[in-house]
Amino acid sequence: MKFLYKRSSQIDEKELIKQMDFLETYQSHLQDVISIGGYEADEASINLPSDKKLLENILEMVEKKKSTNLKYIIVVGIGGSNLGTKAIYDALYGYFDTLRADRFPKMIFLDTQVASVLSNLKILLSTVSSPDEVLINVISKSGSTTETMANFEVVFEMLKDRFSTIASRVVFTTNEGSKLHEVGNIKNISVLNLPSSVGGRYSIFSAVGLFPLALLGVNIKKLTSSAANMRDMCVNSQGFENPSLVSASILFTQSQQGKSINDNFIFAPELESLGKWYRQLMGESIGKDNKGITPTVSVGSTDLHSVGQLYLGGPKDKTTTFIYSEAGGEEILVPENTLLGLIDMIEGKKILLIIKAIIEGTKLAYAKQGIPFMEIVFSSINIAEIAAFMQFKMIEMMYLGKLFNVNAFDQPHVELYKTEVKKILEG
C-alpha cells in the first residue's frame, strides 16, 4: 500500500507539521499501548494483529468447525460485527458471486431485517442436505442486538427440525460474560470472545473478522502480519514518514477549511464494501459533539458518469481519497480488430491500461479544479494490502479523534433511536 498526497496543490505541508507536532504526545501514548500490551486501553485494538494466542484460538475453532462440503457461511451481525468481514469477502469473492454460482463456500450476510431476504434464504436452505454444509456465525458484542437476535432465531427455526445437530454448526462471537456468552454455554454452542475494550468498528482483527474469514480459507496469518507491519509504521514512524499521521492531519486541516465531506473514490467496484467499512469507522469515531466529517463512497469509473459533474463543478466542500490498484487482470485486452471500430485509441489495449488512463485523467481534472486529494495505491487487490489499509485507517481515526478533540471510541447518539425503538416494541 502506498499513500500519496503531493499531486494535490491544495495541501500545505506547513499546516500539516503543526498538526503532527500536536499529535506527538498521543503518538507516544500509542507506542505505550503496544509496549504494555493487553486490552486495557481504549486503543487496545492495535494489539490484535500481534496476538499469537488469539490466532491459535481461531485456528483451533476453524479446525473444529471446518468441513469439506461447507457451502454457506451465514454471518449474522450488523455494523462493526459484519462490515469488515463483508469488505474483505466482497473484495476477494463476493462481488463476483452472481457470476460464479458454483464457487463455495459463499458468505451470506444477515444484518438488517429484510423479510424477502429471509424468504429467499428459506428456499436456499431447503436445498441443504447436511448440517455440515452450513455454519452460522452470530456476532454481537453486547449479545443483545435486536436485528441480530431476531435474524438468528428465524434462521435457526428454519434448520432445527431438519437437522437435530444444527447447534454444533453455530458459533457465537461476543464479549466475555455477555448474555449471549452465558446462553451459548448453557445450550452447548461454541463461543469466541473479543476484548470488551475493542469497539465494533475496530474489531476486524479480533475473532469478529478472523474466524469467518479463516473458515472461508483466507490466510489470516498473512492478514495479521501485514496489519502488524502497517501498525508499526503508523505508530512508530515520524512526521511525513507516517501515513496515518499525514492523512489525519490532511483531513483535519481540510475540514477546518470547509471541506466537510471526505469522498472515498474507489476505482475498483469490488472494494465498495471496504469503503462502507470506512464509512462507519469515520462516522462513528469523529461524528459527535456537532463535529465530524461526512464520509462518502464513490466507485470509479461508474460515478464519473454520475456524481462526477457535482464533484468537479459543484460546491468545493470535499476532500477526496482516490483508492485504486496498480495491477490486476493484465490478461484481459480489447481485441486488435474490434467489431465496430468506433474508438481507435482502445484497440488492442489492456483493460488495466484504459482504467489507469481514466484514473490519471480524473486526477488531472481534480488538480486543475483545485480540489484537494490523496491517493492510496494497492500493489494488487489481495488480503495483505486490504489488511494494511484497514490498520492504516483505524490508526488514522485515532489521530483524527485527538485533532477534533472527541472520543474516537464511543457512540453515544446511537442510544437515542434505540431507546425510542425499545419503547415502541414494548408499548
Next chain:
Amino acid sequence: MKFLYKRSSQIDEKELIKQMDFLETYQSHLQDVISIGGYEADEASINLPSDKKLLENILEMVEKKKSTNLKYIIVVGIGGSNLGTKAIYDALYGYFDTLRADRFPKMIFLDTQVASVLSNLKILLSTVSSPDEVLINVISKSGSTTETMANFEVVFEMLKDRFSTIASRVVFTTNEGSKLHEVGNIKNISVLNLPSSVGGRYSIFSAVGLFPLALLGVNIKKLTSSAANMRDMCVNSQGFENPSLVSASILFTQSQQGKSINDNFIFAPELESLGKWYRQLMGESIGKDNKGITPTVSVGSTDLHSVGQLYLGGPKDKTTTFIYSEAGGEEILVPENTLLGLIDMIEGKKILLIIKAIIEGTKLAYAKQGIPFMEIVFSSINIAEIAAFMQFKMIEMMYLGKLFNVNAFDQPHVELYKTEVKKILEG
C-alpha cells in the same frame, strides 16, 4: 407512493409557499411541454410515459428477441445508460440473486471496466450452450462511451467464435444518427433509438430502460402508466398537493439554510440501487456553477449501526429523505419460543413490525435532534411504486434546477476528465 413532511418541525411552510409561487411560470411551461408533445423541449422526457408508439416499438423488439431459454441479459452501459434499469432489477430480483442461483433470466451489468469481472464472465459464458441463452444490450446515447465500447468488444470476442449468429443476440440503444446507430445498420444489428433531447439521467422511461426490463418480464405498461399518473400529479397539481413542487422547495430552502447534503435513508436494502440512480439525477442536474446539494444513500437499519452516530450527533448539515415500504413479507415471524430468549420484546413478532418500530424510533430521534426530514412511503416494493418514485424525482429535479437557477439538463464538467483521458490514451 405517499410523500410526507409534516413530522419534521424544521420545515417552515411559509418559506415553501415563496418557492412554489416562484415556480408557477415554470410549472405552466411543463404543462405546455406535455400539451405540445414530442421531444423538442429540454423537459421532453416527461412525454415518454404516455408515448404509445414507443411502447409498441419496444414490445415488437421484445417479441423478436425473447427466447424461452434466456439466461443472461448483459446490459453494457454506464451512468444514465444503466443506473435506472439496475435500480429496478435490483429492487425486484438482483438483490436476491446470490440466494437464488436458479432464477432466470439474470441481468449482468457491465459499466466500468473491471478485468476480474470480465475473467469471471468469460467462465460463466463458457457454460452457455446456445446463443438464445444470451442477449447483449449495448446502451450509449452518443455511441462513443469508452468503457461501454471496450466492454462490448471484449464480450463479443468471447462469444463470436462459438456462435456464428451471435450478432442477432445484440441490440444497440442509442441516439438516432449516432455512429453506433450507423455501424449497427451496417453490421445488421438491431437498433433502438431514444430522442436526443432526453439525457441519460432522465431516460429510464425510454428504450434505455423499457427494452431490457420488458425482456426480463417486467410489465412495462404498468410501469409507464404509473409514471404517467405521477407525472400528471407533479405537473398539474397546485401547491401542497404537488409532491415534486413541495419536495424541491424543501430541498432548496434547507440548502439555503446550510443543509448541503441530502441523505436518502432507505429502509429496504434492495432499493439501494434506486438511491444510486437518484444520486446521479441530483448530482448531474444541479451540481454546477459551484452550486448543488450532495446526495448520499444510506441503508436502514444497517447504517444506524454505522453512520447513525454522525447523523444524530455530528454537524447539522443534512436534510434526510426516509424511504420505506408499508408492507411486504408479512409471513416472516420471529418464533414464539426462541432458542436463546434474549430479547422478550421480539418473540412471536413479524419482521415487518420490528423494522417499522426501528423506522419510527429513528424518526422520533431525528425530530428530537431537530434534523429536518421528509418521508416517501411505498405501498409495497413493486414496479408501479418504483416508476412513480422515479417520475416524481425527475420532475422534482427540474423544479430544483429552476430554484438553483442552473441548467438541469447539461453536465459540462464531465468533459473535463474525458479530455484528459483522451490525451493520455492517444499519447
